[in-house]
Amino acid sequence: MKAWLTAHLARHTRRTLAKTLSFAVVHFTVAFAVAYWLTGSVITGGLIALIEPACNTVAYFFHERLWQRFGSSPSPAKGYGHGNLLQQKER
Numbered sequence: 779m780k781a782w783l784t785a786h787l788a789r790h791t792r793r794t795l796a797k798t799l800s801f802a803v804v805h806f807t808v809a810f811a812v813a814y815w816l817t818g819s820v821i822t823g824g825l826i827a828l829i830e831p832a833c834n835t836v837a838y839f840f841h842e843r844l845w846q847r848f849g850s851s852p853s854p855a856k857g858y859g860h861g862n863l864l865q866q867k868e869r
Contacts, residue, residue, distance in 0.1 A: 795839070798842065801838055805835065813826035
């Protein structure tokens with residue numbers, strides 16, 4: 779593999795991991811707050827906040843990798859949502 783491609787993939791992987799970790803922190807916080815509010819239990823809230831977001835964080839990492847591979851860059855002309863993915867497949 780060419781050096782520039784390896785560097786490009788490494789940079790995207792680091793960025794994806796950083797986004798995944800920041801998403802995880804937000805998700806854990808929200809999950810705990812909601813679970814605690816619903817149950818009134820710190821233990822139950824903590825367990826739910828550990829299990830559910832952990833599963834979602836792993837799923838998000840792979841979602842982001844697929845989006846990088848098959849999605850297109852956001853642009854005002856094409857829009858900013860999942861429609862970019864469909865437009866690129868039609869090409």
